[in-house]
Amino acid sequence: MPDETTAIDYVMEAASGPHFSGLHLDGLRSASSSPRSAVPTPTSTLADSNGLKQPFVIGVSGGTASGKTTVCDMIIQQLHDHRIVLVNQDSFYRGLTPEESLRVHEYNFDHPDAFDTEQLLECIENLKRGHSVHVPIYDFKNHRRCSESFRQVNASDVIILEGILVFHDQRVRSLMNMKIFVDTDADVRLARRIRRDTVERGRDINSVLEQYAKFVKPAFDDFVLPSKKYADVIIPRGGDNHVAIDLIVQHIHTKLGQHDLCKIYPNVYVIQSTFQIRGMHTLIRDRDISKHDFVFYSDRLIRLVVEHGLGHLPFTEKQVVTPTGSIYTGVDFCKKLCGVSIVRSGESMENALRACCKGIKIGKILIHRDGDNGKQLIYEKLPKDISERHVLLLDPVLATGNSANQAIELLIQKGVPEYHIFFLNLISVSYSTMLVASTHLSSLRIVLMPLYISDCFC
Numbered sequence: 001m002p003d004e005t006t007a008i009d010y011v012m013e014a015a016s017g018p019h020f021s022g023l024h025l026d027g028l029r030s031a032s033s034s035p036r037s038a039v040p041t042p043t044s045t046l047a048d049s050n051g052l053k054q055p056f057v058i059g060v061s062g063g064t065a066s067g068k069t070t071v072c073d074m075i076i077q078q079l080h081d082h083r084i085v086l087v088n089q090d091s092f093y094r095g096l097t098p099e100e101s102l103r104v105h106e107y108n109f110d111h112p113d114a115f116d117t118e119q120l121l122e123c124i125e126n127l128k129r130g131h132s133v134h135v136p137i138y139d140f141k142n143h144r145r146c147s148e149s150f151r152q153v154n155a156s157d158v159i160i161l162e163g164i165l166v167f168h169d170q171r172v173r174s175l176m177n178m179k180i181f182v183d184t185d186a187d188v189r190l191a192r193r194i195r196r197d198t199v200e201r202g203r204d205i206n207s208v209l210e211q212y213a214k215f216v217k218p219a220f221d222d223f224v225l226p227s228k229k230y231a232d233v234i235i236p237r238g239g240d241n242h243v244a245i246d247l248i249v250q251h252i253h254t255k256l257g258q259h260d261l262c263k264i265y266p267n268v269y270v271i272q273s274t275f276q277i278r279g280m281h282t283l284i285r286d287r288d289i290s291k292h293d294f295v296f297y298s299d300r301l302i303r304l305v306v307e308h309g310l311g312h313l314p315f316t317e318k319q320v321v322t323p324t325g326s327i328y329t330g331v332d333f334c335k336k337l338c339g340v341s342i343v344r345s346g347e348s349m350e351n352a353l354r355a356c357c358k359g360i361k362i363g364k365i366l367i368h369r370d371g372d373n374g375k376q377l378i379y380e381k382l383p384k385d386i387s388e389r390h391v392l393l394l395d396p397v398l399a400t401g402n403s404a405n406q407a408i409e410l411l412i413q414k415g416v417p418e419y420h421i422f423f424l425n426l427i428s429v430s431y432s433t434m435l436v437a438s439t440h441l442s443s444l445r446i447v448l449m450p451l452y453i454s455d456c457f458c
Contacts, residue, residue, distance in 0.1 A: 055128055056158050083158070111219060167231070193216070271308050302348065305449060338389045386414055391416055400435075
């Protein structure tokens, strides 16, 4: 044990002398070489010059092993109702040349020049434009990129860029809508780094300590810590600070506006998204899915919409006696209820409604465009006492919103109060949702799945 302690102390103290700083060798670097210039660009917003919504870009920086990845994972978990991609700065390490590989222990992986910042910029800019990108995969054991492998990253609502030096370059910072710095005690970071590099990256403890003393700590003092001043939010204790992360997520939700449809239109109710719901939406959009699976998962989603819609019906308080003789105070279901499906797609929701409401009456409305002159033929078969009932209007796909508006107007003409109509929808376009909501803003209620598509059907 004494010999091992002496060896570790020697490693920590001996970490000095000429070494690589990124692509350069300190002590041998030419005095004429000049640092790369960074041209500032205007700070980005959530909409481009054409008014198109852009992704919300979050930068997460901090010292090595400070808990950046944990913070990112917690944000992703809480933003599950949005499409999110995580881009790691580590993926953009430059591959070492054969000469540099021979002197790998003298190479500073924590210097800004160790990263291909130009490629990182191009990647984030393309993602902000809505394009898919190929992110390189870096092999930390061989210190080079996997030449034949890459990770495809698609356009998303939220882009999280994580790395120790993501705040160093002004051009990268200017692409961010929010900058987060994860602040963790140096001793905790060192302990985590030792565990990570020995377990995940196949390194011995002596080399980890040598690299930390020679490169990691000086780079933190020279580059990482000074970039802390650019942060919008500083999170002490990293992933253990649940309060800070909750506040950050609330702010992101506000900026993204889920989709402020619920705030702009108080009569719109969006079902809370979960990975289960999003997974089923992924399946029914897959062009290779079988007919049986498509019907199965669509029925599950429709059942969720119907159940959620029923939760908005008026209830009356009711007391019952339990088998043990206790009094239980609960609620009684709405008695006067019926469903109306907009033919033909609305009929796919009828089975779910019947499964939830035993013996419910269901009417039908067919709206068909006659030629190109805009005239519409309307067929309806509705309960005679529909004006006395609450109506669940069923239409799984909301495209233009014209048929839905016509059906709602017909129900109102039949004497159904607008506040008795509940429009249930599975897949919608945000514009059409706004059209229906704004046309019947007073009291019609709209219940729909999260808008995973905004301007067109996928």
